[in-house]
Amino acid sequence: xxxxxxxxxxxxxxxxxxxxxxxxxxxxxxxxxxxxxxxxxxxxxxxxxxxxxxxxxxxxxxxxxxxxxxxxxxxxxxxxxxxxxxxxxxxxxxxxxxxxxxxxxxxxxxxxxxxxxxxxxxxxxxxxxxxxxxxxxxxxxxxxxxxxxxxxxxxxxxxxxxxxxxxxxxxxxxxxxxxxxxxxxxxxxxxxxxxxxxxxxxxxxxxxxxxxxxxxxxxxxxxxxxxxxxxxxxxxxxxxxxxxxxxxxxxxxxxxxxxxxxxxxxxxxxxxxxxxxxxxxxxxxxxxxxxxxxxxxxxxxxxxxxxxxxxxxxxxxxxxxxxxxxxxxxxxxxxxxxxxxxxxxxxxxxxxxxxxxxxxxxxxxxxxxxxx
Numbered sequence: 001x002x003x004x005x006x007x008x009x010x011x012x013x014x015x016x017x018x019x020x021x022x023x024x025x026x027x028x029x030x031x032x033x034x035x036x037x038x039x040x041x042x043x044x045x046x047x048x049x050x051x052x053x054x055x056x057x058x059x060x061x062x063x064x065x066x067x068x069x070x071x072x073x074x075x076x077x078x079x080x081x082x083x084x085x086x087x088x089x090x091x092x093x094x095x096x097x098x099x100x101x102x103x104x105x106x107x108x109x110x111x112x113x114x115x116x117x118x119x120x121x122x123x124x125x126x127x128x129x130x131x132x133x134x135x136x137x138x139x140x141x142x143x144x145x146x147x148x149x150x151x152x153x154x155x156x157x158x159x160x161x162x163x164x165x166x167x168x169x170x171x172x173x174x175x176x177x178x179x180x181x182x183x184x185x186x187x188x189x190x191x192x193x194x195x196x197x198x199x200x201x202x203x204x205x206x207x208x209x210x211x212x213x214x215x216x217x218x219x220x221x222x223x224x225x226x227x228x229x230x231x232x233x234x235x236x237x238x239x240x241x242x243x244x245x246x247x248x249x250x251x252x253x254x255x256x257x258x259x260x261x262x263x264x265x266x267x268x269x270x271x272x273x274x275x276x277x278x279x280x281x282x283x284x285x286x287x288x289x290x291x292x293x294x295x296x297x298x299x300x301x302x303x304x305x306x307x308x309x310x311x312x313x314x315x316x317x318x319x320x321x322x323x324x325x326x327x328x329x330x331x332x333x334x335x336x337x338x339x340x341x342x343x344x345x346x347x348x349x350x351x352x353x354x355x356x357x358x359x360x361x362x363x364x365x366x367x368x369x370x371x372x
Contacts, residue, residue: 002035003069003097003123003126004126004127006030006032006037006067006069006097007069007071007097007099007126007127007131008127009028009030009037009040009069010028010029010030010051010069010070010071010099011028011071011099011127011130011131011134012028013028013029013030013040013041013042013051014026014027014028014042014043014051014071014131014134015028015134016028016042016044017042017043017044017045018186019185019186019187019211019212020044020045020046020212021043021044021045021046022046022137022138022188022300022301023046023138023141023298023300024043024046024138025043025072025102025134025135025138026042026043026071026134026135026138027042027043027050027051027052027070027071027072028041028042028043028051028070028071029041029042029051029052029054029055029068029069029070029071030055030068030069031055031056031058031059031062031063031066031067031068031069031093032066032067032068032069033059033062033063033065033066033067038058038059038062038063038066039055039056039057039058039059039060039062039063039066040054040055040058041053041054041055041056041057041058042054050074050075050084051070051071052068052070052074052084052087052088053084053087055068055070056068056087056088056091056093059091063091063092063093064091064092065092065093065094066091066092066093066094066095067093067094067095067096067097068088068093068095068096068097069096069097069099069126070096070097070098070099071099071100071131071134072098072099072100072102072131072134072135073098073100073101073102073107073108073109073111073112074088074096074098074111074115075102075106075107075111076107076110076111076113076114077106077107077110083114084111085111085114085115088115088120089114089115089118089120093120094120094121095120095121095122095123096115096120096121096122096123097122097123097126098112098122098123098124098125098126099125099126099127099128099130099131099132100125100128100131100132101124101125103139103142103143104142112124136148136321136322137187137300137301138300140300140321141295141300141301144295145292145295145296146288146291146292146294146295147188147189147291147294147295147299147300147301147302148300148301148302148321148322149291149301149302149304149314149319149320149321149322150183150187150301150302150303150304150320150321150322150323150324151304151311151314151315151320151322151323151324152180152183152303152304152305152323152324152325152326153306153311153323153324153325153326153339153340154171154172154176154180154326154328155171155325155326155327155328155339156171156327156328156330156331156332156336157327157328157329157330157331158331158332158333158336159338159339159340160332160333160336160337160338160339161306161307161308161336161337161338161339162332162336162337163332163335163336163337164335164336164337166199166337168200168337171328171330172326172328172365173328173362173363173364173365174208174363175362175363175365176326176328176362176363176365176367177208178208178209179326179362179367180305180326181206181207181208181209181211182209182211183303183324184204184205184206184211184213184214184303185206185209185211185212185213185214186211186301187214187301187302187303188214188215188298188299188300188301188302189214189215189216189217189238189240189294189299189301189302189303190204190214190215190216190217190302190303190304190305191216191217191218191219191290191302191303191304191305191310192204192216192217192218192219192304192305192306192307192310193218193219193220193284193306193307193309193310194218194219194220194221194222194224194225195307195309196305196306196307196310197218197220197225197226197229197231198224198225198226199307201229201230202230202231203230203231203233203234204216204230204231204305205234205237213234213236213237214237214303215237215238215239215240215299216231216237216238216239216240217239217240217242217290217294217302218231218239218240218241218242219242219284219285219290219310220241220242220243221243221244221280221284221285222243222244223241223243223264223265223268225241225268227267227268227270227271232271232272232273235272238274238297239271239272239273239274240273240274240276240293240294240297241268241273241274241275241276242275242276242277242278242285242290242293243265243275243276243277243278243285244277244278244279244280244285245277245280246280274297276290276293278290278293283312283313283316284309284310284313285313286317287310287313287314287317287319288317288319291319304320308337308338308339308340308341309341311339311340311341312340312341312342312343313341315340315343315352315372316343316344318372320372321371321372322369322370322371322372323354323369323370323371323372324367324368324369325339325367325368325369326362326365326366326367327365327366327367327368328364328365329364329365329366352372354368354369354370354371354372355370355371355372356370356371357369357370358370
């Protein structure tokens with residue numbers, strides 16, 4: 001029971017690192033001696049000291065003979081920082097309690113073996129599932145080499161994201177929009193279709209809360225997005241434009257008098273975008289193809305924000321790991337725009353279902369979250 005109590009504290013510490021450690025995992029650690037916490041730490045940012053090192057530094061010389069709790073197996077290899085097991089051994093820790101094994105082949109089991117080799121007692125899998133859930137994006141990226149995908153949709157009670165004339169501001173409350181910006185700040189990349197850019201011209205940045213801006217991925221099979229779109233306003237975040245091989249060869253006329261014609265791809269690159277060609281089917285660009293390319297570029301998590309066609313394609317391809325529906329207590333009716341396009345369901349028993357579902361209220365809205 002004591003192990004559970006201290007591991008829960010380590011989990012709370014790990015949560016402080018959400019949105020700042022990618023491509024590394026979030027990790028929390030506490031150092032305990034004689035039943036009292038003498039050190040606390042968490043991984044604050046990629047490239048900075050890991051949780052165990054921060055906790056041991058907080059404990060100082062008192063760490064001699066202590067027990068260290070950590071949500072993820074300590075690393076035993078040199079990366080951007082020194083191995084955590086080295087710091088644990090030097091500090092004189094006598095016992096290490098680990099939440100979950102690190103799935104990274106560079107770490108998996110090696111940290112535990114290094115500790116045991118140095119006569120340090122190791123206890124594993126304390127609150128294992130909770131510790132792993134902290135790093136669902138990291139675990140998928142390390143094991144599958146593709147990003148963890150969240151589909152977020154803001155809808156009315158009858159599943160509409162806009163009226164018949166395209167008006168969508170604002171379906172959900174300010175509290176829910178802040179929540180959506182929080183989601184943006186936690187992922188590496190936000191993905192939308194070209195239709196969303198053409199209709200709304202969103203910046204796809206974090207504005208309603210304090211947080212980092214994600215990269216932007218635009219699915220644009222016809223290279224329709226304008227070079228003056230707001231997504232190009234900042235050069236601090238990466239912009240990926242995904243298109244088909246056919247469209248990337250298309251010649252475009254000058255955009256204004258005195259302008260120059262040429263490849264649209266060249267104009268987008270001059271605005272700071274990386275244009276990437278992927279396979280295309282009758283349903284549009286291959287979402288899984290897009291995700292593989294993003295994975296190659298170090299993107300560990302993606303938030304799909306729209307539109308209905310992109311959402312449908314991602315669901316049909318089985319590319320969505322988690323869905324979050326923000327539902328406002330409003331009704332638009334049959335003329336409105338559906339939140340998800342056709343996914344080929346003919347019978348109710350063919351419908352996609354969510355598991356591990358969570359429901360909560362935020363202001364006047366309801367948030368439904370679950371794994372596909």
